[in-house]
Amino acid sequence: MTLELGKIMRAEIEEVPTVFQRIKDHSAEMAEQISSLDLASIDSVILVGRGTSDNAALYLKYLIETKIGIPCGLASPSVVTVYGTKLRYKNVLVIALSQSGQSPDLVGYCAAAREGGAIVLAMTNDPESPLAKTSHCHLYLHAGPEKAVAATKSYSAELLVSKILVAKWKGEGVEFDQxxxxxxxxxxxxxxxxxxxxxxxxxxxxxxxxxxxxxxxxxxxxxxxxxxxxxxxxxxxxxxxxxxxxxxxxxxxxxxxxxxxxxxxxxxxxxxxxxxxxxxxxxxxxxxxxxxxxxxxxxxxxxxxxxxxxxxxxxxxxxxxxxxxxxxxxxxxxxxxxxxxxxxx
Amino acid sequence: MTLELGKIMRAEIEEVPTVFQRIKDHSAEMAEQISSLDLASIDSVILVGRGTSDNAALYLKYLIETKIGIPCGLASPSVVTVYGTKLRYKNVLVIALSQSGQSPDLVGYCAAAREGGAIVLAMTNDPESPLAKTSHCHLYLHAGPEKAVAATKSYSAELLVSKILVAKWKGEGVEFDQxxxxxxxxxxxxxxxxxxxxxxxxxxxxxxxxxxxxxxxxxxxxxxxxxxxxxxxxxxxxxxxxxxxxxxxxxxxxxxxxxxxxxxxxxxxxxxxxxxxxxxxxxxxxxxxxxxxxxxxxxxxxxxxxxxxxxxxxxxxxxxxxxxxxxxxxxxxxxxxxxxxxxxx
Known part of the structure; x- marks a missing residue:
C-alpha cells in the first residue's frame, strides 16, 4: 500500500469553498449575534490566538484598525497566566480566535478580561469548547472537523468570519459569492x-x-x-x-x-x-x-x-x-x- | 592599515552603562514630564516603532500589560500612511519609539493619532526630530550620537526609559544603580x-x-x-x-x-x-x-x-x-x- 502524502491536508484545503458556503448560510445568524453586543461602547480591541489563529488575528487587527479606526492590539496571555495581572479593561472588546477552543492560556486570559470588564467574543470550531463557553458571544467557524495537524480550512474560516464581524460593525455587506x-x-x-x-x-x-x-x-x-x-x-x-x-x-x-x-x-x-x-x-x-x-x-x-x-x-x-x-x-x-x-x- | 572590524559598534555597546548613568541623572526631569500627562484618563495604549525600536516596544508592551493592566498593542502605521484611516482614539496613549525620530510613517501616524484624540508620547535620541515635535511629551534617550548602523545603546536606553515611564505611572521607583x-x-x-x-x-x-x-x-x-x-x-x-x-x-x-x-x-x-x-x-x-x-x-x-x-x-x-x-x-x-x-x- 502506498501512503498518499498529504491526503487529509489536501482534502481540507479543497473543502474551503464549501466551508465558506456554510458560513454564508449562517451569516444572518452571526450578524444577529454580533448586533447583540454593545459595540458602540468599545474604544479599543485586543485579539488573542496562537499559531495559525494568531496569524488570522493579524488580518482582523488590520480590518479593525482601517475600518473602525480604533486601537487594536494582540494580547500577551501570559500577562494573566504567568504573572497573574488583574486586568482593567474598560470599554474593551477582546476577540479570541482558536480552532479547538481548548488552550488553557486563552481561556484563562479571556476569563480575566471578562472579570476586568471586557466584552469577550470567541471564534472557534467547537461551540462546546471551554473558550466558547467563556465568551459573551461565540461565532462558530463551521469548518467541520479538521484532522490534519497543519490547520488550513479553519484559518480561511477565521478570515471570513473576521470579515463578517467588521462588516457588520461598520454596517457593510460581504460579497460571499465572489x-x-x-x-x-x-x-x-x-x-x-x-x-x-x-x-x-x-x-x-x-x-x-x-x-x-x-x-x-x-x-x-x-x-x-x-x-x-x-x-x-x-x-x-x-x-x-x-x-x-x-x-x-x-x-x-x-x-x-x-x-x-x-x-x-x-x-x-x-x-x-x-x-x-x-x-x-x-x-x-x-x-x-x-x-x-x-x-x-x-x-x-x-x-x-x-x-x-x-x-x-x-x-x-x-x-x-x-x-x-x-x-x-x-x-x-x-x-x-x-x-x-x-x-x- | 588593518581595519578594526566593529570598532564603533563595540564602543557603543561599552558606552551603555554611561548612557544609563546619564538617564539616571535626568530621571527626575523625566518623571516631571511624565506626571504632566493625564495618565489617569488612559484606558489603552498603542506603541509604534520600527526595527530595533519595535523590539524595545515589546518590552514596554509587557511592562504596561503587567504593571498597569490595561490593553496595550502595537500600531500598524500603514493604517494611516497607506490607507488614510481617520483614527478615533479616545482615552488612548500612543507611545512612539525611535532612535532618529525621522521616519515619516511614524510621524504621520502620531499626527493622525493626535488628531484622533490620543495623547502622544515619543522617546527619541533627538529632541529636535520631527517625531519629538509631533508629540505632547518627548522623553530624550540621552544615548549620544549613535554611528554604527546596528543600533545598540539606543535600544538599551529605550528599555530603561520605558522602565522609568511605567514605574512613574505605577508610582514605583527605579533601581538605577543595580x-x-x-x-x-x-x-x-x-x-x-x-x-x-x-x-x-x-x-x-x-x-x-x-x-x-x-x-x-x-x-x-x-x-x-x-x-x-x-x-x-x-x-x-x-x-x-x-x-x-x-x-x-x-x-x-x-x-x-x-x-x-x-x-x-x-x-x-x-x-x-x-x-x-x-x-x-x-x-x-x-x-x-x-x-x-x-x-x-x-x-x-x-x-x-x-x-x-x-x-x-x-x-x-x-x-x-x-x-x-x-x-x-x-x-x-x-x-x-x-x-x-x-x-x-
Missing part, C-alpha cells in the same frame, strides 16, 4: 503549484513578505511551510524588512510576496525594488503587483477588494505548503513533533 | 563571548527564544545577528514555538534562550524540555533558568527583578552579535545594504 468563486479558482492552481514545488529549492533560505491586509497570509505561509516542510522560514512586513532583516538576503534566497488584488502598490514598491536588486528568485501569490520576467506567479484572485482577495488567496499559500512538503517526501498530515491541539499553560 | 552595575558586569563577559563566537556554527540554523519581558531581547538578538552576520535568524516566544515552528528544529540547530534573572521558570520549562530532546546546541543569556551540562552560558545579571535583568542583559546579546559578525569577517559597523536611518513611507 470570495467563494475566487477560492474555487484558486484551487484550480493546484497542478501548477505542484509543478513549481517539485523544482523549488529552499536550501538557501525562504522569506515571505506582505504588508497591510496581506501580512497575515505572509505569516501564515511561513508557518505552514515551516510546519510541513520542516525548514525555517522568515516572514516580514515589507515595511519592516528594510529596517534590518534585508541584510541577510543574498542572490540565492527565495522570496515569496503576498500581493493581493487591490494592494497599495506604492507601499510595497521600494521593498520589491531592493529585493529584485539582490535576488531573481521571486514568487508571487496575489494578482496585485506587476511581476517581472522570470518571476513565478502561483495564482491570485482578481476583481476583489484587497480585504476579500486575502481571504480567497489563503488556499494558494496552503496549497504551496502542501506540495512543498510532498515534494520533499514529508507527510504534511502529521508533521513529526507537532500536536493538533497545543495546550499552552 | 541596573548600571549589572550592565557593567555584562561587559566583562565580552572576552568569553568572543571566544564562544569564534567557534559558533550557525550554518544549520539559529533560533532565539524568550517569553514575557525577555521576548524583546529574543527578538532583538535575532535582528542584531541578522543585521550584522547576514544570516536569517528566527525568534519566537517560547509559548508560540510549540504551536508549529518547533517542527523545523533538528539536532544541529542552535538555540539561544533569553532567560533573565527572575523569569517564571515554569512558563519556559515545557519548551526547553522539548528543545533539549531535539538539539544539544543550547546557549543562554540570563541567569534565570537552570542549565544542563554541555550548554553554553554567555552571562546574565543576577539579583535583579526580571524587568531590570532584561535591561542589563541587553549588552550581552549586543556583544554576541558583534563578535559573531567579527568572527565571520563582517564589519558590523556598516552592514552592506542597510542605512542608519530608514524612512518608511
Amino acid at each position: 470570495i467563494i468563486a475566487q477560492a474555487e479558482l484558486g484551487l484550480l492552481q493546484m497542478p501548477f503549484i505542484q509543478t513549481v514545488s517539485e523544482s523549488f529549492d529552499y536550501s538557501e533560505g525562504l522569506t515571505t513578505m506582505g504588508r497591510g491586509f496581506a501580512y497575515a497570509n505572509a505569516h501564515e505561509a511561513a508557518l505552514k511551510i515551516q510546519e510541513t516542510v520542516k525548514i525555517p522560514v522568515a516572514s516580514f512586513s515589507s515595511a519592516d524588512y528594510l529596517h534590518g532583516p534585508i541584510s541577510s538576503l543574498h542572490s540565492n534566497s527565495r522570496v515569496l510576496f503576498l500581493a493581493p488584488a487591490g494592494v497599495a502598490q506604492s507601499s510595497m514598491a521600494p521593498t520589491v525594488a531592493r529585493i529584485r536588486d539582490i535576488t531573481k528568485h521571486i514568487y508571487w501569490i496575489g494578482s496585485g503587483f506587476p511581476r517581472e520576467n522570470g518571476e513565478t506567479y502561483l495564482g491570485g484572485s482578481v476583481g476583489l477588494p484587497e480585504t476579500d482577495a486575502v481571504i480567497a488567496d489563503s488556499v494558494l499559500l496552503q496549497s504551496f505548503a502542501l506540495f512543498l512538503a510532498i515534494s520533499s517526501g514529508k507527510d504534511p498530515d502529521a508533521p513529526i513533533g507537532l500536536a493538533k491541539v497545543t495546550k499552552t499553560l | 541596573i548600571i552595575a549589572q550592565a557593567e558586569l555584562g561587559l566583562l563577559q565580552m572576552p568569553f563571548i568572543q571566544t564562544v563566537s569564534e567557534s559558533f556554527d550557525y550554518s544549520e540554523g539559529l533560533t532565539t527564544m524568550g517569553r514575557g519581558f525577555a521576548y524583546a531581547n529574543a527578538h532583538e538578538a535575532a535582528l542584531k545577528i541578522q543585521e550584522t552576520v547576514k544570516i536569517p535568524v528566527a525568534s519566537f516566544s517560547s509559548a508560540d514555538y510549540l504551536h508549529g515552528p518547533i517542527s523545523s528544529l533538528h539536532s544541529n540547530s542552535r538555540v539561544l534562550f533569553l532567560a533573565p534573572a527572575g523569569v517564571a521558570q515554569s512558563s519556559m520549562a515545557p519548551t526547553v524540555a522539548r528543545i533539549r530532546d531535539i538539539t544539544k546546541h543550547i546557549y543562554w543569556i540570563g541567569s534565570g533558568f537552570p542549565r544542563e551540562n554541555g550548554e553554553t552560558y554567555l552571562g546574565g545579571s543576577v539579583g535583579l527583578p526580571e524587568t531590570d535583568a532584561v535591561i542589563a542583559d541587553s549588552v550581552l546579546l549586543q556583544s554576541f552579535a558583534l563578535f559573531l559578525a567579527i568572527s565571520s569577517g563582517k564589519d558590523p559597523d556598516a552592514p552592506i545594504g542597510l542605512a542608519k536611518v530608514t524612512k518608511t513611507l
